[in-house]
Amino acid sequence: MKVIAHRGASGYEPENTLLAIEAAIVMEVDAVEIDLHRVEDQLVVIHDRWIDKTTDGKGRLKDLTFAELRRFDAGKGQKVPTLWEVLKLINGRCAVNIELKADDTLALLVSTLTQACAELNFDSTQFVISSFNHHLLKNLKQHAGEWRIGALTGSRPLDYAEFAERLGAYSVHIDVDIVDKYFVDDAHARGLKVYVYTVDKEEDIDDLIALNVDGIFTNYPTRSLVKIAHSKL
Ligand code: G3P
């Protein structure tokens, strides 16, 4: 079972910062999940459209310049990082799940990932691009079909994982509160990996291992949790 650090090791360090990402790598995770927005011509790693919750600033990303955004503290003196800064830091040491939170990110994202594979220590199979916005994923698949996509869902559709198969997804990412055996078995029968968010309790890991899921997103990827997940493959 893969362990994916949710927003980096965000239970210990400020979410979606270089500090949280480095901490996750030290904890020997398989992958890091980050959230992506765009400000001017920069891809930035932050969860919300508003900066109020995770920085000492206020306002909407779309009302800020990149220079203004970078003046704010995202916790422990960290700046909101760019995607390129995050990729340079990781440099192929683990896989990366990039969750698209905005619809103006696609072209820049593809060129940035292409550059990362050319100039850094990544190969393209280390990236999964996910979103709750399936229109965006469809668009990505049509224009740059070589990248792996992950279809996010906060619901358990009547036709289970059929939507993800139709999108040509590599994986389906589902909420721990609603995942069940029928969904996991259906996704696997369609050749899809199943990654479950957000799992911070060992008891839940036991249940998910029994369901045969392929990975979990967690805010607390301690060495012990990583060991538990890996030992119960
Ligand atoms: O990608 C899994 C999870 O991060 C999706 O929800 O709101 O935490 O980005 P959210």
Ligand code: MG
């Ligand atoms: Mg996310």
